[in-house]
Amino acid sequence: MIYALCFTLILVGLYGITCKKNLIKIILGFIILDYGINLFLILIGFRKDGIAPILDKSMDINTFAATSVDPLPQALVLTSIVIGLAVTALMVALATRIYERYGSFDVTKINKLKG
Amino acid sequence: MTEYIIFTFLVFMILAAVAALESKDLLSSIISIGAVGFMLSVVFLYLKAPDIAIVQVVVEILTLIILIRVTISRDIRTIEDTRNFMPFAKNVILLFVLAVLAARAIGLLPEVGVNLSKVAQYYLLRGFEETGAANIVSAVILDYRAYDTLGEATILFTAILGAVVILRRKAKE
Incomplete structure (x- = not known):
């Protein structure tokens, strides 16, 4: 059920990318898609009644390995979040330039091909 | 809960x-x-x-x-932010098909909270003695998969470089 809700979030992002006219709205759809995919990956690594993958001094290593959540998706999602920020910055820079040239964020008005 | x-x-x-x-x-x-x-x-x-x-x-x-x-x-x-009706309807149909396919795929996933990964067990058991990091996530990022982090830094650098080049006021002659 949580997976289904998470996928609904991804679908909302896809709806924003495909159905919206405004460039900023398309970027927002991309951000929502990004969030949904990150959340999905973290959900895959979750373990019921688990603990964070940080080793405590008083804790036995075997019980730690038996109760901790999966550290691998967390490490990869950490990378993916930062990349998402960089890509968002790049898209916003492009949108700014497009606005300066055409005076609009509307993608249906940005169809003049001038040399 | x-x-x-x-x-x-x-x-x-x-x-x-x-x-x-x-x-x-x-x-x-x-x-x-x-x-x-x-x-x-x-x-x-x-x-x-x-x-x-x-x-x-x-x-x-x-x-x-x-x-x-x-x-x-x-x-x-x-x-004003709605597209013409026909592309909109096409997109909604596309999303609906995607949702149906995803419902099939989600049915095949294990339950939330059941973790079947074997490599995680290795990291959790050996991570502390092999890398000396108490936080296993940082052990994975900075030791086991340091090349991934290098690639991430490259992507970050390239994207920010692209943004700076696009936003630059005027290209040098």
Whole structure:
């Protein structure tokens, strides 16, 4: 059920990318898609009644390995979040330039091909 | 208990995402995106991923700053924002087909909270003695998969370089 809700979030992002006219709205759809995919990956690594993958001094290593959540998706999602920020910055820079040239964020008005 | 909390947060996240996409005012839709991101950070905390939660908060603040910077100085804030009917209907049909396929795929996944990964067991058992890091996530990032982190830094550098080049006032002759 949580997976289904998470996928609904991804679908909302896809709806924003495909159905919206405004460039900023398309970027927002991309951000929502990004969030949904990150959340999905973290959900895959979750373990019921688990603990964070940080080793405590008083804790036995075997019980730690038996109760901790999966550290691998967390490490990869950490990378993916930062990349998402960089890509968002790049898209916003492009949108700014497009606005300066055409005076609009509307993608249906940005169809003049001038040399 | 944790599942119900995550469930509630996810419902509110979807509502905020729809509000962000459907709002007529660009600034309020950006604020809604901020709500989605901060709720996502809380969900990460409940999913026992504190490192991700911290990074998510920082990245969310930076995203909001960038988006508000690009929106606030423009004069057009309210927008007419629906496409013509036929492409819209096509897209909705596409999304519906995707949802049906995903429902099949989600049925094949293990339950939430059941983790079947074998490499995680290796990292958790041997990570401390092999790398000396008490935080296994940082052990994975900085030791086992350091090349991934190098690649990430390269992507980050390239994307920011691209943004700087695009936003540069005037190209040098």
